[in-house]
Amino acid sequence: MTKPIQPIIIKKVKKAAHGHHGGAWKIAYADFVTAMMAFFLLMWLISMTTQEQKDGLAEYFAPTSALSAGSSGSGGILMGTALDKAGNKTSEPRDATRDATGQENKARPTSPSGASDREIKPRNASMQANYSAMASLRQALQNMPEIADLSRNIVIEQTKDGLNVSLVDDNGRSMFPEGSVQPYDRTRLVLEALAPTLRRLPNQLSVAGHTAVARPGSVPTVDSWSLTAGRALSVREILSGAGLPSNRFTSVAGRADTEPLFLDNPYIPPNRRVTITLLNAEPPLPPGVP
Missing domain, CATH: 1.20.5 (Single alpha-helices involved in coiled-coils or other helix-helix interfaces)
Structure with a gap:
């Protein structure tokens, strides 16, 4: 008797695919x-x-540390705004008056009409001469492309005393080595470039050195009075060596940290500077005045 044929059953087990583990760790x-x-x-x-x-x-x-990008003016050397003692950047003379609308009014009378007219005319003539001197100094520096990268370190501004030409420390670039009264070679090049133009101008000159206030807790390594006076003397010597007569200088002084450029932050580098002032000529006395 034959056995019945049993069907062969094949079970196929399908393995489920592994789920995606995610790539966040990657x-x-x-x-x-x-x-x-x-x-x-x-x-x-x-x-x-x-x-x-x-x-x-x-x-x-630092929040108030840097000079604005416009401190040197339009990306060119000395082509615009200057630094003001209050920390603002301005291309206007500090002694210019403005009316209630903010418009400049250089000829506003401050005394009876006869006297004010005589005072304003010499003042306007002096300002005009200063603008001409400013243009001459800028041109002298523009003729030296090798110092174009120092445009932020050279500030020319008109003040009530005359025309200031300041060699100002900028962030990351100083005009003098720290603690030294002798300038860098690049600073010497600037002064030698200015000397011929200064010699042609009729103005008497004064030179003053300034430094920043020491930060609280820091220990000064040199005396700020001696340092600023020494730097001012070095500037005068370089200008004299470049042909400027010694009798053109009326004073050479060190101001230490007594006159910060930025009153709201006297610690920042731009307060360290040496300023050459082209002094205004005194107006001639009217006839009959002793």
């Missing part, structure tokens, strides 16, 4: 590697910078 790892690369790059840059550059970077990120 993103986190990539961020970590990027952060580490940036960290080591920062460490390398810090090790390659000088102390002067580090100070400049620190001042740059």
